[in-house]
Amino acid sequence: EADIYQTPRYLVIGTGKKITLECSQTMGHDKMYWYQQDPGMELHLIHYSYGVNSTEKGDLSSESTVSRIRTEHFPLTLESARPSHTSQYLCASSGGANVLTFGAGSRLTVL
Amino acid sequence: DQQVKQNSPSLSVQEGRISILNCDYTNSMFDYFLWYKKYPAEGPTFLISISSIKDKNEDGRFTVFLNKSAKHLSLHIVPSQPGDSAVYFCALRGSNYKLTFGKGTLLTVNP
Numbered sequence: 001e002a003d004i005y006q007t008p009r010y011l012v013i014g015t016g017k018k019i020t021l022e023c024s025q026t027m028g029h030d031k032m033y034w035y036q037q038d039p040g041m042e043l044h045l046i047h048y049s050y051g052v053n054s055t056e057k058g059d060l061s062s063e064s065t066v067s068r069i070r071t072e073h074f075p076l077t078l079e080s081a082r083p084s085h086t087s088q089y090l091c092a093s094s095g096g097a098n099v100l101t102f103g104a105g106s107r108l109t110v111l
Numbered sequence: 112d113q114q115v116k117q118n119s120p121s122l123s124v125q126e127g128r129i130s131i132l133n134c135d136y137t138n139s140m141f142d143y144f145l146w147y148k149k150y151p152a153e154g155p156t157f158l159i160s161i162s163s164i165k166d167k168n169e170d171g172r173f174t175v176f177l178n179k180s181a182k183h184l185s186l187h188i189v190p191s192q193p194g195d196s197a198v199y200f201c202a203l204r205g206s207n208y209k210l211t212f213g214k215g216t217l218l219t220v221n222p
Contacts, residue, residue, distance in 0.1 A: 004154075031208075035212075040120065040214065040215070042113075042200070042212040042213055042214045042215070043200070043202075043212040044212075045209055045210070048209065059209070059211075090154050092154075098143050098145070098160060099145065100157070100202075100210060101157070102147075102154030103154050104152070104153050105153070
């Protein structure tokens, strides 16, 4: 059973709004990740963190930002949402170097 | 330039038969290889993995084969069951411990 939680699961919002996607894990994992996925496409890494106060940008450029103030919490924020941000956002964590555990995802639609 | 390719967007098999999902890669620096399974509206779940020092790993109905010289990875599911119907992603770990995903293959197992 997954111990990584994402909220909201679905969000429809207007252009220009600020949004925060929440991600929490109860496994005590140091490493956390945000991936973005469009239908029929691969998962693209947009942010990752290897511990508290550590955040890095991933391989795909993103206008979103992240923070890691607590081990268990890794929220993603978009200051001003645009239709191009419409996508599924997947949060993951890992305790070791190999296997990532994913949350159920947050599907964002920007009108 | 896509480093990880799953050339079959979809695959349909009969229940009880073998399903073979393929993944090709270009970067010889990948050293750990994973398969994830994803149902609609859920996050990917880890299925099976293999390290670069092996050429086969088996877990119940699932077997992963690695051919390093051909840079080819495959997942065999036998016997296939209707509950196996999902999107399957291969994910490859590089030297920086980040995973690179393929676009996925939609497997449909018909009763």
